[in-house]
Amino acid sequence: MHSVNRANFAILHWFGRRFEPRFTDLQAELKELYCADTSASYEKCLIHPVGQVDLQVIMDEKPNIDRIVATLGLKEMTQGTLIRKLCTYTTPNPTRRAIFEFDKLIRSIYTLRYLRDPQLERTVHRSQNRIESYHQLRSAIAQVGGKKERAGRTDIELEISNQCGRLIANAIIYCNSAILSRLLTRYEASGNTKARAFITQISPAAWQHILLNGHYTFHSDGKLIDLDAIVAGLDFG
Numbered sequence: 001m002h003s004v005n006r007a008n009f010a011i012l013h014w015f016g017r018r019f020e021p022r023f024t025d026l027q028a029e030l031k032e033l034y035c036a037d038t039s040a041s042y043e044k045c046l047i048h049p050v051g052q053v054d055l056q057v058i059m060d061e062k063p064n065i066d067r068i069v070a071t072l073g074l075k076e077m078t079q080g081t082l083i084r085k086l087c088t089y090t091t092p093n094p095t096r097r098a099i100f101e102f103d104k105l106i107r108s109i110y111t112l113r114y115l116r117d118p119q120l121e122r123t124v125h126r127s128q129n130r131i132e133s134y135h136q137l138r139s140a141i142a143q144v145g146g147k148k149e150r151a152g153r154t155d156i157e158l159e160i161s162n163q164c165g166r167l168i169a170n171a172i173i174y175c176n177s178a179i180l181s182r183l184l185t186r187y188e189a190s191g192n193t194k195a196r197a198f199i200t201q202i203s204p205a206a207w208q209h210i211l212l213n214g215h216y217t218f219h220s221d222g223k224l225i226d227l228d229a230i231v232a233g234l235d236f237g
Contacts, residue, residue: 007083009110010103014069020110020120022128029111034104047115049108054101061098068099133205137172141165144212169205175227176204182231195236 012019023029035042035049042048058065071077089096114120142165180199187195 009106013106053105064095137205
């Protein structure tokens with residue numbers, strides 16, 4: 001929910017994307033449910049909107065919204081800069097109101113889809129778990145040597161440290177994925193459903209089997225790592 005603000009749903013919708021966060025409190029989300037017509041139309045429904053979206057201000061401000069979309073599309077302004085700028089406007093500002101009202105509409109549509117479609121909820125949950133697993137891996141890499149922050153004093157040094165962490169994390173994920181893929185192919189061919197089910201539960205972002213704090217000497221003899229030989233020595237029964 002940390003990525004949810006008052007404009008993200010609208011911004012991603014403008015560019016043909018969908019913002020699909022995981023709701024941690026559905027009851028709280030029902031308090032953010034708005035409708036396009038009058039609230040009285042939903043009196044007999046189980047879920048009632050808390051208010052009505054101001055469609056008129058959205059239509060009136062469409063030229064200004066189009067200019068903002070073009071500016072974002074040309075990368076003349078970042079999404080974060082837009083949010084900060086909108087927050088500096090006064091509440092009655094029509095452009096601010098129009099964007100926030102449009103966001104209410106898109107967010108309400110997503111909330112209803114989230115409530116009605118259990119598969120969507122499961123998909124979003126799995127996606128968030130993958131993201132959290134990656135962040136945990138990056139955190140473990142950053143803490144090698146007892147450090148909890150990126151190394152460096154200048155912006156360039158910090159960026160180099162960050163990119164090195166990404167490179168190591170991606171190398172671990174690639175290696176794990178390649179091994180798991182080979183194992184899955186083997187057990188699918190042999191019809192071992194138990195081992196196949198076990199493998200599908202293993203995250204490619206796992207690092208418990210890697211000694212991050214070890215002392216390594218790197219050298220190259222021109223030979224590639226033989227993953228097939230590594231897999232040949234693995235057996236999940």
